[in-house]
Amino acid sequence: MAVEHIYQDECVKANAEHFSEQAESYRNELSMEVAKRCASYILKKFPFDPNITEILDFACGPGLIAFHLLPHAKRIVGADAAQGMVEVFNRSVQEQGISPEKMHCIKVDCLKGDQTDIDGALFDVIICVQSYHHFEDPLHVTRAFVQRLKPKGRLMVIDFANAGNIEQFFEYFLGNKGEHEHDHGHGHGHGHGHGHGHGHGHEHKHENIIAHKHGFSSEQMIDMFKAADLQNPQVECIFTMPKSEMKTYQGFEYFNKIMKSDVDFTFHYFMAYGDKG
Template sequence: MDYKALSRKHFDNQAAYYDVKATTTVSKFPKMCYAFAEKELRRYKTERLLDLGCGTGEMIRLLRERHPHMMLWGLDLSSEMIRIAKEKQIPDTAFCVGDAEFLPYPDQFFDVVLCMQSFHHYPNPEGVLEEVYRVLRPGGRFLLYDMYVKNRWIRALENRFLLKWLHMGDVHTYGRREICRLMEEQGFFQVYWHKIHPVMFFCKGRKS
């Protein structure tokens, strides 16, 4: 199954009304993460930030308003999402269409990489984490917000059957131990996990 093609098609189709239909699952949960992420970012001195899977750029728009000093980048697989993000003409930002496994940025470039509700779409999570680690400066942080199913049996059924049946590009939902292990294996330390909603978690790690 070509998960990237499915994700691209799904979000290209969602892009036109992604911002206005906040009650739909596809846009509701990412938008619920914005306040959590903005609050977390106040704890760090951040000059350069990448929003990985940025969608229509709403999180970057919020950050531009509240953190005018930040230099902001956004990357998404969906060309339609990026088109809408660029149309917002958010000052001093750079959006591009791209693949999370092949980030078009130099080594040690960002202070923070933010990823909200897109990680479960990545068919090669190890490759994505390797790229995130590469583009972070030493001491930089990866902030991950994603969907969560507490019961491991239900999560297993979802991963094996439901996500494939939906054909929306969803690949895998992660439990606490699984996502923490993935991040630690890619070199992140001070890995911290917290449930922020019955169906969402927050996990962060720091580059050594």
């Protein structure tokens, strides 16, 4: 097996372990606020039809965004590598009396070259929120998403732009600066709420869960989407959240050390989207 594949497998494993441990803590005020904002922009970028639109929410976390989108969709399938997230998602579906045919989550470690990992299903919309910076090879993931889109379907990715001191934030977050005793409150669902809280690697156990500490530039995302044969790729800055604002929401504690430091940062969220021909 190629070295890069071994690394990717380890990265997937580390993320799955970490987020399973954090699944119950994701539903905090900060994560839910980020999820609400992300969902509002997603709804503006596609003509959703509750009688037609089928959505894949990849790296969905506990489903914070998916539940916002549900009234606008015929069906939503969540997919996550963390078993704990899958369980929280499906338990929430059951508690709200939603049919699993309407909405459910499955465990998917990584996307294969075919569509058998999601029962061969194709989707009108695929969303992936606050997870691309975890992917060692985001172009591979993007190409796999394209295979799972229906003709004229749309991929929408929300993540951190390369701005606002994001790299220094991640250095603190991973324990490379200061004592590492903090969790990640930006939602996997946002998930990394990392949708996207995460609690990365006590004792540096999970240093490899962040593959792209710089965030992404608009040029990187457009080039990536073009390389995956997506049509008319666009990138838009959708909102920002400075450290000072984050501290007004319950859940900021998951960032712990950097929140107590004098290091300032602002999360700049972008949306990249493109269509399958």
